[in-house]
Amino acid sequence: xxxxxxxxxxxxxxxxxxxxxxxxxxxxxxxxxxxxxxxxxxxxxxxxxxxxxxxxxxxxxxxxxxxxxxxxxxxxxxxxxxxxxxxxxxxxxxxxxxxxxxxxxxxxxxxxxxxxxxxxxxxxxxxxxxxxxxxx
Numbered sequence: 373x374x375x376x377x378x379x380x381x382x383x384x385x386x387x388x389x390x391x392x393x394x395x396x397x398x399x400x401x402x403x404x405x406x407x408x409x410x411x412x413x414x415x416x417x418x419x420x421x422x423x424x425x426x427x428x429x430x431x432x433x434x435x436x437x438x439x440x441x442x443x444x445x446x447x448x449x450x451x452x453x454x455x456x457x458x459x460x461x462x463x464x465x466x467x468x469x470x471x472x473x474x475x476x477x478x479x480x481x482x483x484x485x486x487x488x489x490x491x492x493x494x495x496x497x498x499x500x501x502x503x504x505x506x507x508x
Contacts, residue, residue: 402464403444412456412471424451426471 409429416423424436436456440448449468450457457470 402460403446404460404464404466406444407460407469410471412473414473415451415453415456422451424448424456426456 406429411427413425413427413433415425422438426434426436428434436442436448436451438448438451442448442458445461446469447459447461448456449459454473455470457468459468460466
């Protein structure tokens, strides 16, 4: 009878102290599973201010800046033209993550369009090249 009481007391202590259910997957407090689902598309800058454009796991586009803390606890540490680096938080594995810029498929089209747009001249219907002067 005393063995049963000790066993009951031991199980009660484990249940009351919040023992994790071994049949459920461990809680992902750092949300590491979400990291590969995000996409970095590129960045824009306004003077010394760099703004990264990322797409989250729900396919919503977001603007991020250095030192921004995202809803899931990640902190943006660096933004370059090619990548965004973030800290996932204390006691998270991996502690740092980097998204590489994607979109190389359409880069060739953009460069062709920009070359064409740069070489075009403004022409009137009669074929004359026009220059516009803001002063009149």
